[in-house]
Amino acid sequence: MDLHPSPFAPEDFPQxxxxxxxxxxxxxxxxxxxxxxxxxxxAMDEGTSVAGVxxxxxxxxxxxDWCKAHQEQGAARMLVVNAGNANAFTGSYGxxxxxxxADAAAKLADCxxxxxxxxxxxxxxxPMDPDFITMHMARLMEGGAGSLVDWHKAAAATxxxxxxxxxxxxxxDIDGVGVTLHGIAKxxxxxxxxxxxMLSFVFTDAPIDAPxxxxxxxxxxxxxxxxxxxxxxxxxxxxxxxxxxxxxxxxGCAQISELDDGRLETFSEALSALLKDLAKxxxxxxxxxxxxxxxxxxxxxxxxxxxxxALSIANSPLVKTAAAGEDANWGRVVMAVGKAxxxxxxxxxxxxxxxxxxxxxxxxxxxYSEAAASEYMKNAEIDIRTDLxxxxxSATVWTCDLTHGYITINGDYRS
Amino acid sequence: MDLHPSPFAPEDFPQxxxxxxxxxxxxxxxxxxxxxxxxxxxAMDEGTSVAGVxxxxxxxxxxxDWCKAHQEQGAARMLVVNAGNANAFTGSYGxxxxxxxADAAAKLADCxxxxxxxxxxxxxxxPMDPDFITMHMARLMEGGAGSLVDWHKAAAATxxxxxxxxxxxxxxDIDGVGVTLHGIAKxxxxxxxxxxxMLSFVFTDAPIDAPxxxxxxxxxxxxxxxxxxxxxxxxxxxxxxxxxxxxxxxxGCAQISELDDGRLETFSEALSALLKDLAKxxxxxxxxxxxxxxxxxxxxxxxxxxxxxALSIANSPLVKTAAAGEDANWGRVVMAVGKAxxxxxxxxxxxxxxxxxxxxxxxxxxxYSEAAASEYMKNAEIDIRTDLxxxxxSATVWTCDLTHGYITINGDYRS
Numbered sequence: 053m054d055l056h057p058s059p060f061a062p063e064d065f066p067q068x069x070x071x072x073x074x075x076x077x078x079x080x081x082x083x084x085x086x087x088x089x090x091x092x093x094x095a096m097d098e099g100t101s102v103a104g105v106x107x108x109x110x111x112x113x114x115x116x117d118w119c120k121a122h123q124e125q126g127a128a129r130m131l132v133v134n135a136g137n138a139n140a141f142t143g144s145y146g147x148x149x150x151x152x153x154a155d156a157a158a159k160l161a162d163c164x165x166x167x168x169x170x171x172x173x174x175x176x177x178x179p180m181d182p183d184f185i186t187m188h189m190a191r192l193m194e195g196g197a198g199s200l201v202d203w204h205k206a207a208a209a210t211x212x213x214x215x216x217x218x219x220x221x222x223x224x225d226i227d228g229v230g231v232t233l234h235g236i237a238k239x240x241x242x243x244x245x246x247x248x249x250m251l252s253f254v255f256t257d258a259p260i261d262a263p264x265x266x267x268x269x270x271x272x273x274x275x276x277x278x279x280x281x282x283x284x285x286x287x288x289x290x291x292x293x294x295x296x297x298x299x300x301x302x303x304g305c306a307q308i309s310e311l312d313d314g315r316l317e318t319f320s321e322a323l324s325a326l327l328k329d330l331a332k333x334x335x336x337x338x339x340x341x342x343x344x345x346x347x348x349x350x351x352x353x354x355x356x357x358x359x360x361x362a363l364s365i366a367n368s369p370l371v372k373t374a375a376a377g378e379d380a381n382w383g384r385v386v387m388a389v390g391k392a393x394x395x396x397x398x399x400x401x402x403x404x405x406x407x408x409x410x411x412x413x414x415x416x417x418x419x420y421s422e423a424a425a426s427e428y429m430k431n432a433e434i435d436i437r438t439d440l441x442x443x444x445x446s447a448t449v450w451t452c453d454l455t456h457g458y459i460t461i462n463g464d465y466r467s
Numbered sequence: 468m469d470l471h472p473s474p475f476a477p478e479d480f481p482q483x484x485x486x487x488x489x490x491x492x493x494x495x496x497x498x499x500x501x502x503x504x505x506x507x508x509x510a511m512d513e514g515t516s517v518a519g520v521x522x523x524x525x526x527x528x529x530x531x532d533w534c535k536a537h538q539e540q541g542a543a544r545m546l547v548v549n550a551g552n553a554n555a556f557t558g559s560y561g562x563x564x565x566x567x568x569a570d571a572a573a574k575l576a577d578c579x580x581x582x583x584x585x586x587x588x589x590x591x592x593x594p595m596d597p598d599f600i601t602m603h604m605a606r607l608m609e610g611g612a613g614s615l616v617d618w619h620k621a622a623a624a625t626x627x628x629x630x631x632x633x634x635x636x637x638x639x640d641i642d643g644v645g646v647t648l649h650g651i652a653k654x655x656x657x658x659x660x661x662x663x664x665m666l667s668f669v670f671t672d673a674p675i676d677a678p679x680x681x682x683x684x685x686x687x688x689x690x691x692x693x694x695x696x697x698x699x700x701x702x703x704x705x706x707x708x709x710x711x712x713x714x715x716x717x718x719g720c721a722q723i724s725e726l727d728d729g730r731l732e733t734f735s736e737a738l739s740a741l742l743k744d745l746a747k748x749x750x751x752x753x754x755x756x757x758x759x760x761x762x763x764x765x766x767x768x769x770x771x772x773x774x775x776x777a778l779s780i781a782n783s784p785l786v787k788t789a790a791a792g793e794d795a796n797w798g799r800v801v802m803a804v805g806k807a808x809x810x811x812x813x814x815x816x817x818x819x820x821x822x823x824x825x826x827x828x829x830x831x832x833x834x835y836s837e838a839a840a841s842e843y844m845k846n847a848e849i850d851i852r853t854d855l856x857x858x859x860x861s862a863t864v865w866t867c868d869l870t871h872g873y874i875t876i877n878g879d880y881r882s
Contacts, residue, residue, distance in 0.1 A: 111805030111813040141801050141813065143830035176798030177831045283784040285799075286806035369698040369784070369869075373878035383591030384700075386556050390526030391701035398526040398556065415558035416592045454784075456874050463788035463870070 056457065059432065060336035060344060061216035068203035068221050068234050072257045073097040073297025077192040077199040078209035081184045084136025084174055089201075089209035091185060092133040093192050094255070095161060100297045102128035102169065103266035105273045107290035113140035115170040116289055118150045122166040126262030128295055129163035131253065133210050134185055135238075136174040138249060140288040145179050152182035153189070160193040171291045173212050173238065173249040207236035210251055213461070214240045215337055220329040222322040224258070226315050229305035231258040233322055237330040240282075240337045249289040252277065252330050258319055259298035259307040267311045268320055269294050276327035279359070279449040281366050282338040283458070294323075335450045340457025343375045345450065348437045352445035357394040359447035364392035365436065372454035375434060380425030382410040389438060400441030405434065471872065474847065475751035475759060476631035483618035483636050483649050487672045488512040488712025492607040492614040493624035496599045499551025499589055504616075504624035506603050509546040509670070510576060515712045517543035517584065518681035520688045522705035529554045529561035530585040531704055533569065537581040541677030543710055544578035546668065548625050549600055550653075551589040553664060555703040560594050567597035568604070575608040586706045588627055588653065588664040622651035625666055628876070629655045630752055635744040637737040639673070641730050644720035646673040648737055652745040655697075655752045664704040667692065667745050673734055674713035674722040682726045683735055684709050691742035694774070694864040696781050697753040698873070709738075750865045755872025758790045760865065763852040767860035772809040774862035779807035780851065787869035790849060795840030797825040804853060815856030820849065 074096055078089040104123045106116050132153055139146045154165035161168070172180065192199040201209075207219050218237040223230055239250030260268075269292065277292055301307065308316060336344055347366045352358035365371055368388040374381035382403045389396050399414035406428045409417050428434070489511055493504040519538045521531050547568055554561045569580035576583070587595065607614040616624075622634050633652040638645055654665030669684075684707065692707055716722065723731060751759055762781045767773035780786055780803040789796035797818045804811050814829035821843045824832050843849070 107805075108808075109802070109805030110807075110809075110811040111801045111816065141798065141816075141826065141830060143814065143828065145830070176801065177826065179830075285783055285785045285802060288802055288805055368700055369873070370700050370877055373874055375878075376874065377878035379878070383556065386526045386591065387524070387700060387703055390522075390524030390703055392525075393523075394525075396525040399558065401526065401556075411556065411592065413558065415556060415560070415594075453878075454874065455878070456871055458784070459788055459791065459869065459871050459874060462785055463790075463792035463794070463868075 057215040058337045058341050060341065065204060065217060065219055066221045068219060071232055071234055071255055072299030073100060074255050076201055076203060076206035078201045078205055079188040079192055081134070081188050083134060083184050089205065090135045091188050092206050092209040093189050094131040094206070095193065096129050096295060097297050097299065098129065100128045100295050101126055101260060101262035101265055102293065102295055103262060103269045104291065104293040105269055107287055109286055109288045111141065111288050113138055113172060113289040114142060114146035114150045115139055115172045116291060117147065118154065119169050119291065123169070125166055127167050128169055129161045129167040130157045131169050131295065132157055132185065132189060133171045133251065135210055135212050137172060137178055137180040138174045138176050138289050139172040139180040140176045142177065142179050149180045149182040153185050156186040157189060160190060169293060171251050171289070173210065173251055173289060176288065203234050203236065207238070210236065210238040212238065213339065214238050218330060218333040218337065220326050222326040224319040224322040226258055226300065226308070226319060227305045229300055229303045231256060231300045231305065231319065233326050235326045235330045237334055239334040240339055249287040250277070250334055252292045254294040254323070254326065256294070256296050257299040258296050259301045259305055260296045261307065261309045264308055264311050265294055265296050268323055272324040272327050275324065276331040280331045280335045281363060281449065281451050282335060332450055335452050338452035339461045340455040341452035342455050343453040344433045345375055345452065346435045346448060347451065348435070348446065348448045349440065350437065350446040351439040351441045351443060353395045353443040354445040355447055356445070358445040359449065361389055361392040361394050361396070361440065362447050362449040364388045365438070366449050366451035369454055372451070375453035376455045378426065378429040380405055380410065380429050385436060385438060386411065389440070395442050396440050397442055402439040402441065404437040405429070472630040473752045473756050475756065480619060480632060480634055481636045483634060486647055486649055486670055487714030488515060489670050491616055491618060491621035493616045493620055494603040494607055496549070496603050498549060498599050504620065505550045506600060507548040507621050507624040508604050508607050509621070510608065511544050511710060512712050512714065513544065515543045515710050516541055516675060516677035516680055517708065517710055518677060518684045519706065519708040520684055522702055524701055524703045526556065526703050528587060528704040529557060529565045530587045531706060532562065533565045534584050534706065534708070538584070540581055542582050543584055544576045544582040545572045546584050546710065547572055547600065547604060548586045548666065550625055550627050552587060552593055552595040553589045553591050553704050554587040554595040555591045557592065557594050564595045564597040568600050571601040572604060575605060584708060586666050586704070588625065588666055588704060591703065618649050618651065622653070625651065625653040627653065628754065629653050633745060633748040633752065635741050637741040639734040639737040641673055641715065641723070641734060642720045644715055644718050646671060646715045646720065646734065648741050650741045650745045652749055654749040655754055664702040665692070665749055667707045669709040669738070669741065671711050672714040673711050674716045674720055675711045676722065676724045679723055679726050680709055680711050683738055687739040687742050690739065691746040695746045695750045696778060696864065696866050697750060747865055750867050753867035754876045755870040756867035757870050758868040759848045760790055760867065761850045761863060762866065763850070763861065763863045764855065765852065765861040766854040766856045766858060768810045768858040769860040770862055771860070773860040774864065776804055776807040776809050776811070776855065777862050777864040779803045780853070781864050781866035784869055787866070790868040791870045793841065793844040795820055795825065795844050800851060800853060801826065804855070810857050811855050812857055817854045817856065819852040
């Protein structure tokens with residue numbers, strides 16, 4: 053299948069220097085893809101803490117089961133990611149594959165298997181032979197510095213239907229010491245579970261205890277990866293993990309063990325911004341994307357209610373096809389507000405497309421201009437804002453349009 | 468816009484004789500459409516009882532507000548349906564338009580305005596001038612028998628983006644007297660709120676009190692119109708109403724006033740079958756449809772849970788595009804089960820496409836044949852069945868695939 057690059061593909065990528073405590077390596081296993089790296093191994097220094105957020109799917113993949121079961125102990129020494137096979141819906145064989153990889157990695161890194169974390173993306177329901185991974189992982193670990201790759205190449209090894217590389221970097225200040233956050237992501241479609249699961253990993257040299265890192269990750273995922281949607285479908289494998297090596301301690305930055313530690317402030321902001329950047333990149337590479345939509349709902353009963361209404365708008369096939377057709381069809385926004393199930397009052401509802409108010413107090417705005425609204429819809433990035441007028445809750449989510457490209461990618465081939 | 472006829476368009480339509488107590492009439496108002504009837508008026512005998520089920524949208528249309536407010540009194544003398552303008556999100560002007568039509572109809576039929584029921588389908592947010600309707604309605608009512616049309620023509624006057632007429636008829640036996648149920652429907656897409664709202668009306672000569680009729684309608688809507696989805700979007704105007712003239716009393720059939728009256732049995736079955744027929748016709752004319760999908764979920768914790776999982780599968784863009792591509796992609800069914808939020812156990816899950824079991828106990832079926840599964844997907848009607856293995860609840864819903872045709876209809880034009 054020929055994938056057209058997204059029109060939002062960045063022209064250049066941020067520089068990402070080597071990060072103390074992390075040794076990224078990649079290899080071409082040929083598990084499914086040929087002529088490209090499809091295995092990422094990140095070895096980590098002793099003392100690295102870990103946090104994770106995973107798909108809520110009741111049918112999650114074997115590696116997700118593994119990560120959820122073992123992250124509680126808080127320490128990580130290896131991350132192993134493969135592209136081409138999701139190891140999902142693979143029964144007991146799938147679980148034994150993950151264990152085989154973890155055992156092999158533990159021997160190589162001289163750590164507990166429970167300090168090895170895995171993520172897999174690719175075909176669902178296909179048994180995954182762990183030997184591919186263990187063989188190439190051993191070769192990488194034995195190769196020393198010669199096996200190391202930069203973070204761009206690390207990210208590239210995790211891609212499936214992605215049409216561009218997704219990386220971001222940020223920095224923060226703790227105790228007057230600069231720390232770095234590197235993030236990589238893959239995903240193209242909120243998900244297409246047989247090809248395009250969302251995976252993202254954040255690496256930092258900041259010294260932060262696992263429970264604190266977990267609390268920050270759980271907080272900021274709500275306004276980043278949990279605020280995006282491409283097609284409302286949720287992968288069996290979605291995984292977001294953060295690893296903190298603590299290497300910045302060597303530069304005078306003391307360990308942070310409490311969530312209310314004031315020194316966390318710039319780090320928390322940097323993490324939030326980094327996750328938002330990565331999440332938006334996933335949407336901007338949404339399958340078949342031609343428009344990037346920011347959906348803001350204000351005046352809801354609560355922030356949670358606002359988010360549910362925003363997702364109702366963002367997931368509506370009719371709103372998304374209207375965007376694809378450059379149709380300022382605010383009536384479909386009314387429909388999506390109405391069906392969301394949250395408190396709304398038709399006669400208090402206002403809707404803006406960009407700077408233009410199109411609907412106000414339950415009817416078309418008196419100043420509505422079809423020509424101006426249509427002109428606005430020609431933009432590549434479109435802001436849709438709704439005021440429900442029933443409270444103070446607000447939320448923003450991001451999505452893309454629904455195009456012939458999506459149908460072609462997901463329907464016009466036999467996987 | 469050129470609408471391709473659905474491949475499921477029936478080759479012929481059931482004969483529908485005149486029905487005692489109802490006088491259907493239609494006219495070409497030219498409100499939006501030209502060269503076709505776009506107004507349906509059904510005058511009804513005194514003593515006709517009424518029941519209705521409406522959209523749950525928080526932003527419902529002015530006619531829905533009117534019908535909900537006045538159906539409690541239980542009696543109906545007129546139904547007025549227009550195509551071309553939905554009178555939705557039209558503020559106080561919309562409410563006054565409905566009142567103007569009801570007042571005019573009440574004068575013509577010598578009844579209370581509260582015995583007049585209205586439904587409108589078409590563009591959203593466009594003020595609807597009631598004079599179009601009142602003028603043509605008066606002409607029809609004054610035309611006597613010369614204004615009468617058959618039920619096929621009555622149904623045709625309510626169509627918008629429908630590519631074929633949707634009618635059904637059934638009969639039942641009460642006190643040894645044959646009674647008739649005629650049903651008409653329009654809708655093409657669960658909804659496209661600016662064009663393709665779902666409206667359906669059932670007319671019967673059976674003598675049934677309004678509360679009993681309401682109870683039957685509310686019960687059977689769950690397994691018919693509330694068990695279909697095209698694109699998960701819910702109209703501001705969806706309306707299903709039933710009218711019982713009681714004319715069969717003249718043939719010796721006594722009034723039914725209790726829901727537990729044993730004489731209701733064949734009527735209840737006939738109503739259920741009629742509503743299912745009409746609901747399936749709406750899906751078979753779903754925007755861009757090429758496949759008709761029956762989704763059955765068994766082994767759920769409850770019937771309600773089964774229905775939520777079935778709708779999660781039926782609304783999944785990835786399941787729907789796979790069907791369009793004739794791809795036996797059972798992994799996407801796993802995904803849709805997993806995201807539904809209902810109790811499921813990956814390792815107890817089984818999935819059948821038609822007669823073939825593709826997945827069993829959390830992994831691909833040992834006897835899985837890609838070739839046979841692909842061959843099955845070439846059928847126009849596809850059955851997907853899932854056993855969750857966690858209880859006794861079951862449900863079936865119907866949907867269509869998601870095709871380039873849907874994108875073209877909803878995205879490739881300026882409405």
